[in-house]
Amino acid sequence: MELRQLRSLLAVVEEGRFALAARRLYLSPAAVTTHVAQLERELGVVLLERHPVLPTAAGRRLIRHARTMLDAEQVAIDEIADPGRGEDRVLRVGVMAHGSAEITPAIIDVFARARPRVRLSIVGLTFREHVTALLDHRVDVAFVRPAPQDDRLDSEVLTTESRIVVVSANSAIAEAGTVRVADVLDLPYVDLPPGTMPRFADFLYFNGLRNGERPRLAPDVALTPHEVLTSAALGRGAGSSLRSFERYYRWPGTACVPVSDAPAESSVLTVRRDDPNPDVRGFRSIAATLVRSVAEGLSPESVSRKRP
Known part of the structure; x- marks a missing residue:
């Protein structure tokens, strides 16, 4: 062959x-x-x-x-x-929350085996670093949600999922099991710190479905999923995410409740536009291959076990 x-x-x-x-x-x-x-x-x-x-x-x-x-x-x-890049190459991979679920570690694993000379640095990103980590050159690629709206960046969709809200396990929303958008717009959502990109706030608060009304905010400010979960467990604030969030964050006193009629949202791999780094190109190529394989019925784990 x-x-x-x-x-x-x-x-x-x-x-x-x-x-x-x-x-x-x-x-x-x-x-x-x-x-x-x-x-x-x-x-x-x-x-x-x-x-x-x-x-x-x-x-x-x-x-x-x-x-x-x-x-x-x-x-x-x-x-x-590109032999001149030497042995000390580093690719900094930013991951917001749980990234793109199971496909995130699969992509990283395949890249690591394809380019063993490249040292991978995994960088956890807060909600405020949705865009800035790339623009400030603190990471080279980033798994974030939703896709940034910035002409300086390129994004490729990795997963598309239904939406959930994160609330106290003792709340009426949790007892309902499944809710609609109209049921969750008036929840007190965790606040976001100054400097957070509006696109991420729109995602968190379902702003595209509010007809211009501002969300009701809780007294707690959150930068990470753990702070959202703490606020929800205390019954003080709510959050929202993609459906896969529930698989990664099982937090005592909280519930992840599907929002049945909310539009699906995507997680993406984002890079700086026209980045000449061949390692960035290689990472994007591997990500695209794995996404195609998953779409054709293979699990991320089975793909990552196959050496490229």
Whole structure:
């Protein structure tokens, strides 16, 4: 099995026609056809239905691995093309709260094994560092939510989830089990310190659903999920997050209650726009590959165990 064969297979699947795949790869249609046929002979399975051109079940399984292998090739090219960076390279990874759930450690793990010369520094981010950690060059990539609205940054969606509110376990909201947006707008939400980006406040307080009304604020100021949970356990303030929050923060005296009609929100990987660092490009490439694999039915854990 050769990378050029995998590249031809992917191009055919993505273009839907052998001729278009050949044009994209600057090959003849006969060469692309030969590459796919060679793969099928070597593996002993049919990878593509021809009329119309669609991957078989075996083809879909191979495509997942092909994308990982081709992305790993690009990582290797970047590594070799930049030998002057030396042995002391550091990539600073910012993680707000639990990041993008299970896919966060999977991405970090695959990158660490793909680029063992790069030392990874994991930096916990507060709510106020939603944007500033990147703009101040304190981190190189950041797992945050929601996507920043800043022309100096680029973001890629990693997960999209339903919403929950975090409240006291003794509250009427907790007893309800599931609520609607109208039920949670008047909760006393934890306050945010000066300097917090408005986009994060909009996310926390469901501001897009308030028709311009300001949220009611609790006496407590929060910078981290732990401070939100403490306020909620005391019955003083509430918070909100993505559904995966409940898997990571089981806090005595609190409840995470689904908000059934709230629009879903995304967690993202954010970087500085046009950052020339090849390690940042490699990290983004690995993240994109894992997101595709998860979308195709693989768990983050199973993907991270496969060495790129």
